[in-house]
Amino acid sequence: KNQVEQSPQSLIILEGKNCTLQCNYTVSPFSNLRWYKQDTGRGPVSLTIMTFSENTKSNGRYTATLDADTKQSSLHITASQLSDSASYICVVRQSNFGNEKLTFGTGTRLTIIP
Amino acid sequence: DGGITQSPKYLFRKEGQNVTLSCEQNLNHDAMYWYRQDPGQGLRLIYYSQIVNDFQKGDIAEGYSVSREKKESFPLTVTSAQKNPTAFYLCASIQGQGAGGELFFGEGSRLTVL
Numbered sequence: 001k002n003q004v005e006q007s008p009q010s011l012i013i014l015e016g017k018n019c020t021l022q023c024n025y026t027v028s029p030f031s032n033l034r035w036y037k038q039d040t041g042r043g044p045v046s047l048t049i050m051t052f053s054e055n056t057k058s059n060g061r062y063t064a065t066l067d068a069d070t071k072q073s074s075l076h077i078t079a080s081q082l083s084d085s086a087s088y089i090c091v092v093r094q095s096n097f098g099n100e101k102l103t104f105g106t107g108t109r110l111t112i113i114p
Numbered sequence: 115d116g117g118i119t120q121s122p123k124y125l126f127r128k129e130g131q132n133v134t135l136s137c138e139q140n141l142n143h144d145a146m147y148w149y150r151q152d153p154g155q156g157l158r159l160i161y162y163s164q165i166v167n168d169f170q171k172g173d174i175a176e177g178y179s180v181s182r183e184k185k186e187s188f189p190l191t192v193t194s195a196q197k198n199p200t201a202f203y204l205c206a207s208i209q210g211q212g213a214g215g216e217l218f219f220g221e222g223s224r225l226t227v228l
Contacts (some may be wrong), residue, residue, distance in 0.1 A: 006154065034216070043118075043204055043219030089156070091217075102217070105158030 002027040004092050006105040014113055017080055021091030023073040033076035035064055035075045038087045038107070048074070049089075077110075083104045085112045116141045120205050120220035126143040127192070127226070127227050135190045135223045137205035144209060147217070149176060151202040160203075163188055192225060200227045 004025045013019050030096070032051045036044035048059045049075060050066040057064050061084075063076045077084055090105040118139045127133045139146065145164045149157040159172030163182040177196025182188055188207075192199045205220040 041202075041222065041224070043120075043206075043221050044217075045219070046216050062157070102159075104158075106154060106156045 001102050002094060002101075003091075004061070004090055004096075004103045004105040006088075006090050006108050009106070009107040009109060010111070012111045012113060013080055015080055015082055018078050019080060019110065020108070021077075021088050023075070023089075023092075023105055025071050025090070025092045025103070025105075027071075027092040027094045027103050029096055030068065030071075030094040031100065033066060033073050033093070034091045036072075036089040036091060040086070040091055044089055051060060054087045067079065080112045082112050082114065085110060117217055117219035118205055118207055120203075120223050122223060123221065124222060125225045127225060129227055130194045132193050133225065134199070135192070135203055135205075137188045137190065137219075137220060138186055139188075139205075139207045139220075140186060141209070141218060142185070142209055143184055143207035143218070144185070145207060146182070147179070147206045147208070148172075148180065148188070148190045148207065149204045151204055151222075157204065160190065199225055201225060 001002050007022045034049045037049045038044040047062050048057050048064045052068050061078045066073045085105040087109050089107045094101045120160035121136045147162040148160040151157050158174050158212045159212050160178050161180040169182050179191045203223045206217045
């Protein structure tokens with residue numbers, strides 16, 4: 001069964017600290033993986049996309065990694081800010097002979113406290 | 115600015131009533147999607163449409179209906195047959211079918227059944 005599991009479910013850190021969110025998946029065949037940020041009561045917004053050949057990619061204070069062999073991805077947030085408080089969702093795209101399917105993780109709820 | 119507009123933002127419904135959620139996009143995207151988001155669960159696909167006048171059931175289509183009469187519009191009707199309709203509904207669109215295609219989400223509609 002294709003699954004995307006994220007950990008931790010929730011995380012609370014002090015402003016200015018770093019944190020790392022994890023995403024493990026069993027989706028196959030793998031096409032790409034995206035990290036989305038979802039503010040409370042809003043729609044998700046894409047942070048970064050990782051394809052099979054990419055190991056790491058940065059978007060400002062956000063750095064995503066991908067290990068396609070172990071089927072793991074992480075999202076590292078540096079020098080956290082209060083505005084980073086949100087849910088972070090990992091989404092894996094499966095592509096099989098033109099049929100594409102997205103599998104969503106349940107998200108990590110991140111709270112930044114001053 | 116280009117984007118996806120969902121309305122209403124909040125909606126209350128009595129049991130037995132049908133309600134329609136609006137989704138309009140001016141991104142000139144071909145494909146549009148409806149997702150349902152519940153606490154502790156990943157987004158689940160209700161319906162999707164890849165072209166005007168055509169749509170397909172997703173994983174949880176029972177109790178829902180859609181139409182795609184115009185490229186820009188993809189309304190979702192939550193019927194009285196949906197046994198547990200209280201949820202946050204997200205509309206999304208994507209350009210083409212490429213593996214790198216990014217889902218753009220609306221701001222969501224929160225439906226509460228009284």
